[in-house]
Amino acid sequence: MAADTTILIVEDEPAIVELVSFTLRAAGWNTFAVNNTAEAWEFIQRRTPQLILLDWMLPDQSGLRLLSRIRSDRQFNEIPVIMLTAKSMEEDKIAGLDHGADDYITKPFSPRELTARMKALLRRKSPEHAQTALTVGSVVLDPVSCTVKINDQKVDIGHAEYKLLKFFMAHPERVFSRSQLLDKVWGDHVVIEERTVDVHVLRLRKVLKSAESLIKTVRSVGYMLSEK
Numbered sequence: 001m002a003a004d005t006t007i008l009i010v011e012d013e014p015a016i017v018e019l020v021s022f023t024l025r026a027a028g029w030n031t032f033a034v035n036n037t038a039e040a041w042e043f044i045q046r047r048t049p050q051l052i053l054l055d056w057m058l059p060d061q062s063g064l065r066l067l068s069r070i071r072s073d074r075q076f077n078e079i080p081v082i083m084l085t086a087k088s089m090e091e092d093k094i095a096g097l098d099h100g101a102d103d104y105i106t107k108p109f110s111p112r113e114l115t116a117r118m119k120a121l122l123r124r125k126s127p128e129h130a131q132t133a134l135t136v137g138s139v140v141l142d143p144v145s146c147t148v149k150i151n152d153q154k155v156d157i158g159h160a161e162y163k164l165l166k167f168f169m170a171h172p173e174r175v176f177s178r179s180q181l182l183d184k185v186w187g188d189h190v191v192i193e194e195r196t197v198d199v200h201v202l203r204l205r206k207v208l209k210s211a212e213s214l215i216k217t218v219r220s221v222g223y224m225l226s227e228k
């Protein structure tokens, strides 16, 4: 099963691209790299990433310009962005944060520090994309290996059910309508009927067996994951 979290690296130094790509792939993220802001913008429109690592000094334009463009776009302004830079001056850091960067990491950085910052940011902004294991009751979902265990037993689960379960586990005790689930789990590039959500919820409950009562139907609203 392919990782469903896409990270875009915008960086023109090949050695850093290589190191960062290797680190992020090892952490289970789907990683793409471009080396200028024009290609980055093209990529973002084609395939919205869940997080962007953005270098400051790029050959065509500064990373800050791209950041401003992202933050002023209604479709993309929520994408978490971490600025990567050789600059360590306090005023540069402030400029980055002023332009809407979520975090800032100064080169040289350790791969461990980078992934830790990324996980923290994703946990804050979109918990279903943080690569940390999610546990609710007897169910444990590991996003790095894309596996689900119930009472320590690995279960067979389809891709759609896996994504749905991951979303529910990242947002427990919250009710979501069918259209919200379609939007959040399947993304807005996919056109499917709301009824399809019911089919996947049904399948998910079958997979969960003894834990199926975790997925609650909230009449005339939608579904939620609840231990109550």
Ligand code: CA
Pocket: 011, 012, 013, 055, 056, 057, 058
């Ligand atoms: Ca650079």
